[in-house]
Amino acid sequence: MSEKPLQRATERPASFTKPAHWSNDPVPAPAAPKDEEDPEGLSPTRYGDFTRKGIAWDF
Structure with missing residues (x-):
């Protein structure tokens, strides 16, 4: 079965x-x-992680 492709709006x-x-x-x-x-x-935002009370985590 050969279907024609849909015509795109120009x-x-x-x-x-x-x-x-x-x-x-x-x-x-x-x-x-x-x-x-x-x-x-x-x-x-510059170094990629937060540090709070000695704990660092990435965002």
């Missing part, structure tokens, strides 16, 4: 209206990371 339906929040503007560049000192020691 255009939007005529009834489609673009939402107001859509635009063709390029994506903005990400903000530079803030380099803040960690008052309790090593930053878990």
Whole structure:
């Protein structure tokens, strides 16, 4: 049995209206990371684990 593949849409339906929040503007560049000192020691987001009361765990 040879079934034909489904036809893909190449255009939007005529009834489609673009939402107001859509635009063709390029994506903005990400903000530079803030380099803040960690008052309790090593930053878990930088080193990959938390330490609390002598116990370390990964997230």
